[in-house]
Amino acid sequence: MQIEAFYDALALVFTIETLFWLVIGVFLGVGLGAIPGLTASTGIALMLPLSFTLDITGALGLLIGLYKGAVFGGSISAISFATPGAPDSAATVYDGYKLTKQGKGRKAILTSLYSSVTADTLSDIVVILVAPTIALLALQFGPTERLWLMVVAITLLGTLSGRHLAKGMISAGIGLFLGTIGADPVSNVARNTFGQSWLRDGIHLVPLVIGIFAMSQMLDQGLELLRKTRKGQQVEKSAKDLFGSKSEGLTFREYLSCWREMGIGIGVGTFVGALPGLGATVASFMSYGIAKQAFPKKKIGEGSIHGIAAAEAGNNATVGPTLVPLLAFGIPGSATAALIGAALILQGITPSPRMFSLHAEVIYALFIILILGNLFNLGIGRMFAFLYARLGQVPGEVLVPIIMVMAVIGAFAARGDPADVYIMLLLGFLGFLMRRVGIPEAPLVITFLIAPLLEENLRRALLINRGDWGGALFGSALGLGLAGFAVLVLVITFRVNVGNRLAQIGHEEDKTGR
Amino acid sequence: MDFTKTIAAGAAAALVLGFGGPAAADDYPTGTINWVIPFGAGGGSDRLSRMFAAEAEHHFGGASLNVENHPGAGAVTGWQHVLNQPADGYTVFNATPTPVISLLSEEDAPVDPGDIEILGYLAAFASVLVVREDEFPDWDSFVEALNERPVTIGGTNALLLGAANVIDQAGAEAIYVPYGSTGESVTDFLGGHIDVAAVTESTALTIVPENGIALMNTSSIALPDDVNEALGNPPMATDLGFSGLAFPRWVGMHPDTPEEIMATFAEMFEAAATDPDVQAVFEDAGEPIIFLNREDAAADYEAMVETMRNALGLLQ
Amino acid sequence: MSNWWRSNQAIGFYLVLIIGALFAYIWFQPWTHRIMRDGFRLGMMPMIGLGLMMICAVAMLADPLRRETPDALQDARVSDAWLPVVMLGGIAVCFWAMSWLGFVLAAPPFLLAFMLWFGLRPVRLAVILAIIVPAVVFGFFTLLGVRLPRGVLAGFF
Numbered sequence: 001m002q003i004e005a006f007y008d009a010l011a012l013v014f015t016i017e018t019l020f021w022l023v024i025g026v027f028l029g030v031g032l033g034a035i036p037g038l039t040a041s042t043g044i045a046l047m048l049p050l051s052f053t054l055d056i057t058g059a060l061g062l063l064i065g066l067y068k069g070a071v072f073g074g075s076i077s078a079i080s081f082a083t084p085g086a087p088d089s090a091a092t093v094y095d096g097y098k099l100t101k102q103g104k105g106r107k108a109i110l111t112s113l114y115s116s117v118t119a120d121t122l123s124d125i126v127v128i129l130v131a132p133t134i135a136l137l138a139l140q141f142g143p144t145e146r147l148w149l150m151v152v153a154i155t156l157l158g159t160l161s162g163r164h165l166a167k168g169m170i171s172a173g174i175g176l177f178l179g180t181i182g183a184d185p186v187s188n189v190a191r192n193t194f195g196q197s198w199l200r201d202g203i204h205l206v207p208l209v210i211g212i213f214a215m216s217q218m219l220d221q222g223l224e225l226l227r228k229t230r231k232g233q234q235v236e237k238s239a240k241d242l243f244g245s246k247s248e249g250l251t252f253r254e255y256l257s258c259w260r261e262m263g264i265g266i267g268v269g270t271f272v273g274a275l276p277g278l279g280a281t282v283a284s285f286m287s288y289g290i291a292k293q294a295f296p297k298k299k300i301g302e303g304s305i306h307g308i309a310a311a312e313a314g315n316n317a318t319v320g321p322t323l324v325p326l327l328a329f330g331i332p333g334s335a336t337a338a339l340i341g342a343a344l345i346l347q348g349i350t351p352s353p354r355m356f357s358l359h360a361e362v363i364y365a366l367f368i369i370l371i372l373g374n375l376f377n378l379g380i381g382r383m384f385a386f387l388y389a390r391l392g393q394v395p396g397e398v399l400v401p402i403i404m405v406m407a408v409i410g411a412f413a414a415r416g417d418p419a420d421v422y423i424m425l426l427l428g429f430l431g432f433l434m435r436r437v438g439i440p441e442a443p444l445v446i447t448f449l450i451a452p453l454l455e456e457n458l459r460r461a462l463l464i465n466r467g468d469w470g471g472a473l474f475g476s477a478l479g480l481g482l483a484g485f486a487v488l489v490l491v492i493t494f495r496v497n498v499g500n501r502l503a504q505i506g507h508e509e510d511k512t513g514r
Numbered sequence: 515m516d517f518t519k520t521i522a523a524g525a526a527a528a529l530v531l532g533f534g535g536p537a538a539a540d541d542y543p544t545g546t547i548n549w550v551i552p553f554g555a556g557g558g559s560d561r562l563s564r565m566f567a568a569e570a571e572h573h574f575g576g577a578s579l580n581v582e583n584h585p586g587a588g589a590v591t592g593w594q595h596v597l598n599q600p601a602d603g604y605t606v607f608n609a610t611p612t613p614v615i616s617l618l619s620e621e622d623a624p625v626d627p628g629d630i631e632i633l634g635y636l637a638a639f640a641s642v643l644v645v646r647e648d649e650f651p652d653w654d655s656f657v658e659a660l661n662e663r664p665v666t667i668g669g670t671n672a673l674l675l676g677a678a679n680v681i682d683q684a685g686a687e688a689i690y691v692p693y694g695s696t697g698e699s700v701t702d703f704l705g706g707h708i709d710v711a712a713v714t715e716s717t718a719l720t721i722v723p724e725n726g727i728a729l730m731n732t733s734s735i736a737l738p739d740d741v742n743e744a745l746g747n748p749p750m751a752t753d754l755g756f757s758g759l760a761f762p763r764w765v766g767m768h769p770d771t772p773e774e775i776m777a778t779f780a781e782m783f784e785a786a787a788t789d790p791d792v793q794a795v796f797e798d799a800g801e802p803i804i805f806l807n808r809e810d811a812a813a814d815y816e817a818m819v820e821t822m823r824n825a826l827g828l829l830q
Numbered sequence: 831m832s833n834w835w836r837s838n839q840a841i842g843f844y845l846v847l848i849i850g851a852l853f854a855y856i857w858f859q860p861w862t863h864r865i866m867r868d869g870f871r872l873g874m875m876p877m878i879g880l881g882l883m884m885i886c887a888v889a890m891l892a893d894p895l896r897r898e899t900p901d902a903l904q905d906a907r908v909s910d911a912w913l914p915v916v917m918l919g920g921i922a923v924c925f926w927a928m929s930w931l932g933f934v935l936a937a938p939p940f941l942l943a944f945m946l947w948f949g950l951r952p953v954r955l956a957v958i959l960a961i962i963v964p965a966v967v968f969g970f971f972t973l974l975g976v977r978l979p980r981g982v983l984a985g986f987f
Contacts, residue, residue, distance in 0.1 A: 045555055142707030164838070164895050166886040170845065173883030180875040183588070186692055187830040187866040188619055188671045190588075192856070192876040197624055200588040200616060219914040225948040226913060330720030331700045338697075342561065345800040350720065401944035402963055404917075405937055408925050409971070409978060415554040417586040421925050425918045432914050437841045438900030455875055456694065463691045463868055464666050464708065830867060 009364030012057045013372065021054060022061035022369065026376040029069020030384045034077045036210050036403075036410035039086040040070035041335040048339060056347045057365050061373075063340050064366075068120060068373045071280060071316050072381055075112040079308070080105055081403055083214035087205045088280035090445055091288040091311035093213055098303030109385040110250035111305040112312045115262050117378045119313035123270045124320040124370040134274045134321065135328035141275055143460040144475050148482035149275075150454040153282065153446065155489040156289030160301075160442040167439045174430075175447030178203055185456040186463070198419045205281070206414035207424035208448060212441050214407050215428025220435060222400050250305070258309035261291045265313025273318030274325065278453070279334050280315040285446055287314025293492065320370050326351050327363065542775050543577035543782075548605045552592025552613055554585040562763065562801055563608055566636065569795050570786035575778075588616030593625050601768035603775035608636070608765050611672055614819060618826050630766040632815045633780045635806035636787055637796075638760040640733030641669070641676025642718040642748065644703065644711045644726045653730055653749060660686035667691065668699040669712030671829065676732040676759045677712040678828040679821055683756040690829055714761075715741050716800055722746060734758030734814060738802050759821045764811060780808040836903045842890030849887055853880045920944065933978040937964035 012018065025047075032043040043066050051059035074085030079096030092112060099108035127134070141149070161168020181192045182202025193199040265287040272283040291310035292300040300307035323340065325331045330351040332338035341351045349359050356363055411424035431441060458472070465471035474480055549567055553559045560583060567579035584592035589612040599605040607630060617623040643656075650656040659665055660681065667677050668691040681688050691708055693699035696717050703711035704725055713721070715737055722728050728748035731737060734757065736750065751758030765783060767776055786792060787805040796803045806814060834840055856862055862873030890896065924940035942960035950956045971978050 042555070045560070048561065139701060139705035142702055142705055164893075166842075166889040166893055166895075169886040170883050170890075173879050173881075173886065175879075176882065177876055177879030180879060183619075184866060184872055185694070186868050186870070187872075188615070188692070189830060189861070189864070189866070189872060190620060191861060191872045197590065197620070198587045200590070200620075201586060215918075219917055222917055222944075222948060223910060223913055228949065325697065325701060329700070329704060329725075331697050331704075331717075334697075342558075342799075346798065348798065350800065395950070397945055397948040397950035398959060400948060401941050404921055404944070405924070405941065405964070406967070408921060408928075409933070409967075412925070413971075413978075415585050416583040417554070417591065418925075418929065419586055419591075422922065425922055429914060429918055436900070436902045436906065436910070438838075438902065451875070451879075459868055459870060460668075460691050460693070463689055466664055466689065467869060 005360035006364050008361040009368055012361060012365045013061075013368045015057070017055070018057040018061045018369075021058040022065045022373060023376055023380070025062040025065025025067075026069040026373060026380045027065075029066035029071075030073040030076070030377070030381055031069075032066070033070030033073020034085045034384065036077060036083050036085055036214055036406055038070075038410065038413060039074070039088075039206065040067050041339060042414060043067075043070050044336055044339045048343060051343050051346075056344075056349070056362060057369070059343050059347060060340075060366055060369050063343055064369050065373045065376060067336055067340075068316070068319055068377050069380065071120075071319055072113060072116040072312070072377055073384070074315075075116070075308070075312050076109055076384060078213075079108045079112060081214070081399065082217040083403055083407065084209055086280075087209040087445075088284050088315040089311070090209050090213055090281070091284045091314075091442070092308055094301050094442070095304050095307035095311075097217075099305070099308075102303060104303075106385065107250045107254075107305065108308055110382075111255070111258065111308045113378065113381045113385055114250065114255050115258060115265065115309040115313040116316040117374050117381070118262055119266045119269060119317040120319055120377070121371065121374045122266050123273070123317040124367075124374070126266075126270050127320040127324060127370070128367045131324050132328055134270070135324050138274045138325065140478055142476070143457040143464060144472060144479040145482060146275070147454060147457040147461055147473070148479050148486060150450050150457065151486045152482060152489060153286050153289075153450050154454065155486050156286065156293065157443045157446055158490075158494075160285075160289055160292070160446065161440060164438065167437075168443050171434065171439050171441065172443040172447045174434075175444035175449075176451040178208070178444075179448045179452045180455075185452065186459050201417075203423055203427075203448075204415060204417075204420055205449065207411040207420040208427055209445065210407050210411050211424040211427030212431040212434075212444060214403065215424060216431025216435055216441075218400050218404050218407070219428060219432045221396055222404075225396050225400065254305060258306055260295065261287075261306045261310035262313040264291050264294070265310050265315075266317045269314045269317025270321045272314075273321030279322075280318045281445075281449060283318045284311045284315035285442070285449075287311060289446075293489070323366075323370075327355065327366075330355070542603050542778055543575050545577060546580050546604070547574060547577050548599075549579050549581045550584055550592050550596050550605060550607050551581065552584055552586075552589035552607075552609050555583050558801075559608070559610060559763070562637070562796075562799075565795065565799060566786075566792070569792045570789065573786035573789065574782050588620075589613035590616050590623075590625060593630070596768060597625065597629060599768065601770035601772075603767060603771050603779055606633075606765060606767060606779070608763065610763055611761050611818065611822065614822060615672060615675070615826070618819070618823055619830070627819045629769060631769045631771065631776060632764055632766045632812040633776060633808050634765050634783050634787065635735075635762040635811040635814070636765060636803060637801060638733065638735040638762040638804045638806065638814075639714045639716070640731050640735070640737060640760060641673040641712050642715055642731050642745065643667070643677055643729040644713055644718050644721050645709065645729045646725075647727045649709065650729060653754065656729055657684050657686055660684075660688055664689050665710065666708040667710040667712055668693055668702055668708040670694070670696060670699065672761060673712040673714065674829060675822055675825040676761070677710070679759045679825040680730065680732045680751050680754075680756045682825070682828055692829070715745065718745055730754075732758055733760040734817070735760040735762075735804060735806070738804065741802070757817070757821060759818060759825070760814065762806070762811070762814065762818070764815060784808075833899065836899045836906065837896065838890055838893075838898050838900065839896040841900070842887050842896070845887035845890070846884070849880055849884045853877070853884065856880065917944075928979045932980045934964055934968050934980075936979075937967075 029043060032038045044063050047062055047066055051062050071088060074089035075092045078084040078089040078092040079100055082093050082097040084090040084093055096108045099105060157172055181199055183200060184191050190200050268287040269283040272278045288307060288311040298304055298306045322334050322337045326337045326341050332341045344351050349362055408421055411421045434441060461472035465475060549563055551559050551563050563581045567581050571579050584595045593613050596605050596607040614627045617625060617627050650659060666689045671692050674690045674692060678690060696713055699711055700713060700717060702708050718728050722745050728745040731748050731750045734752060784807055787803055793803050856873055856876055864872045866872060924936055927936035938960045941963060942956055945956040968978055
């Protein structure tokens with residue numbers, strides 16, 4: 001370690017200006033992240049012009065603070081309104097919203113905040129210590145290995161399917177089908193677009209998540225409100241409830257009890273984050289699925305803080321590692337990393353392996369900002385958590401129409417394509433129907449995300465191996481190892497399921513025997 | 515439902531209410547010129563367009579430049595939007611080859627790639643073939659290897675077109691492995707999973723010289739001298755007797771626009787793109803301006819469409 | 831068996847019909863059987879998705895949970911289907927209106943109508959909220975640099 005460069009970096013970071021922009025970044029990030037449709041990358045893109053006018057540490061503070069804040073912020077609206085602020089907090093909806101309904105919204109948000117910050121900090125430390133090693137490991141992941149990683153993610157579907165496996169798999173099928181709409185990954189020819197040219201780009205993840213999770217939920221609640229009115233019941237809540245609530249917080253013991261889930265999130269998030277092209281959404285769903293699989297007794301998915309911890313640790317743990325390929329090779333692994341890379345270039349620093357020797361002080365400053373950003377996230381996040389937990393108490397008659405409008409502008413603002421809004425509304429209706437007949441949403445999102453990646457990597461592996469399936473699937477030791485892991489997950493899922501069924505049947509026989 | 519039309523109606527209404535109606539040809543331009551890009555906010559095109567609008571606005575006769583994003587349908591939505599606007603010179607289309615590729619790979623495309631009047635290039639990036647020096651020290655050894663064994667070339671669809679174009683002209687074949695993003699293809703190149711990476715010159719700069727050499731620049735337009743030097747002066751497609759393929763950031767207008775207006779705009783655009791202050795800003799952003807005037811750009815565009823039409827067949 | 835149409839078995843039956851129709855549609859599209867340079871058919875992945883759904887739908891006809899009725903369908907009424915469609919229609923109209931009236935003018939009537947429809951009283955409160963909320967949202971987004979549709983008000987700010 002170059003001590004001198006480190007001191008220079010400290011002097012750069014601990015200035016009023018840098019700290020000010022870091023605070024602004026986190027503040028904007030949490031606020032933006034909580035708005036459906038405005039994701040971390042949209043936020044960074046919006047702030048990029050402002051960052052040009054700042055010096056290097058100010059710019060990094062603003063952008064990295066915003067990034068960290070936004071990834072956490074998405075969970076606030078997921079928990080309070082069942083409306084994930086960004087796709088990466090969709091997995092948080094299950095447990096988070098159930099807790100809110102039980103009047104434990106504050107506890108849920110605090111769990112999310114603490115697990116996000118814990119996972120973010122620890123993964124940042126991992127990045128600082130072993131960035132080059134992670135980068136080298138990530139290089140070993142070619143199409144074959146990525147293909148198997150996707151298969152591992154798919155095998156987790158079983159755990160997210162709920163009680164009725166056939167319905168879970170139908171959901172997975174819908175996701176797979178929706179994911180194929182657009183251009184064929186190899187030939188770039190339009191497929192499955194129903195002759196509609198505006199479907200050529202495929203369905204975007206943001207309108208899909210807003211439609212399936214948020215809009216369908218709002219339709220359900222709207223219907224409930226209408227029924228209530230019909231029955232002539234008095235509207236119980238009034239707007240004055242806005243500012244008068246005592247909600248349960250989170251104890252230190254409860255926080256500690258989530259250590260396993262956070263550990264899973266950190267492991268999965270750090271690694272998935274460092275691989276290009278996957279990102280926070282895959283990480284949070286994988287982490288959630290693994291935790292659910294590993295600890296069936298914790299009732300993850302039924303309103304458990306452990307589910308929130310797993311999902312939120314998973315997505316925030318990708319924040320630091322996303323920058324690994326950028327720092328190690330100058331290759332941005334995600335849209336967000338590309339934007340941070342653009343900011344560096346505009347400051348006259350081209351991200352490349354040479355950066356470590358040419359601009360060591362900037363690298364160290366970046367590391368310090370990564371860690372420091374978590375502290376600010378903790379403070380500012382708490383403030384927002386307080387505010388939003390109260391917003392959650394606003395009566396449905398007011399909240400539902402407002403969230404409907406926010407869903408529309410969220411779907412529109414993500415890309416500025418009006419077609420996205422209509423797609424979102426259609427998917428909202430699909431989500432509503434699925435909810436009615438008891439088809440779970442999670443498998444749909446997973447296959448929608450993973451199946452196209454699986455297909456791409458499979459076809460790439462086949463191209464590279466000239467059509468030889470054996471070589472494409474089992475051409476490397478690492479690939480074989482991952483394949484073995486996938487089989488292991490499947491076997492465990494099967495055994496746990498069968499075990500549960502047997503226990504259930506035994507229980508029922510007990511009852512009838514009595 | 516025609517979304518573009520409703521949006522168009524809104525924008526037209528906005529224009530009428532806001533600025534008292536489009537001006538006649540002789541006092542062009544006044545008010546606002548809408549600078550349409552077919553990509554969403556936050557991408558590279560968006561960033562560069564906004565930078566251009568901010569830095570070069572004063573060259574446009576007092577008019578202001580307003581960047582509008584019209585993404586969708588493989589970047590064709592923006593094109594349709596431009597064609598639905600009045601041909602009065604107040605709607606400019608600034609795109610890349612992406613919509614052209616979409617249109618060429620569509621069987622019944624809603625727009626023809628010729629439905630635009632090209633008024634200049636703002637930049638032209640190249641597809642540079644990056645290889646490991648010990649495998650392929652130069653172009654000749656590369657072609658020799660192509661004839662002997664299958665060689666895998668990875669890159670995004672557009673950049674693979676550049677590679678396929680020259681390799682086809684050299685009478686050889688390769689395996690083209692398409693990637694969704696440059697990040698993935700470069701990672702696979704660095705990890706040794708593919709033999710060649712087809713990347714833009716700015717990405718090539720991050721790989722050369724530590725992890726590979728630039729084997730060839732497949733473009734038809736030369737790179738700036740300093741970039742070329744940093745890449746080790748790779749041969750250009752045209753040096754080897756092939757017709758190259760450049761990936762321009764082109765600027766065009768509705769083909770029915772009065773000639774006077776188009777000439778005025780082309781002049782103003784040239785003045786803006788050749789302004790040293792504007793160029794310096796783009797240079798600093800790592801995306802130097804490579805300007806082509808109306809005539810050269812139109813000729814190159816026409817050739818590009820034909821070359822792409824052929825090369826696309828190799829990738830389908 | 832009067833309630834058969836709400837059971838899992840019935841849902842499986844409806845799904846078989848829908849998926850079958852979709853499968854037939856895709857199968858007879860000209861692009862479906864086009865072969866790409868790597869030997870894959872263009873329609874392969876969509877058909878795998880449909881095939882997976884079809885297997886599961888058929889499984890639902892026969893699996894042990896077939897007689898069960900999903901909770902949310904227990905007391906479902908016909909209006910459960912068309913009321914959401916009306917809601918979505920209202921939202922779509924609101925968005926359509928946004929593109930020419932602008933967000934600030936299109937959102938208040940929508941919010942007012944829906945708040946009253948959902949039963950918010952007094953009316954005064956609904957009116958105040960319907961005016962204030964869009965203004966605040968618009969202001970906030972503008973501050974963040976996101977341009978919401980401004981429509982006919984574009985000339986004024």
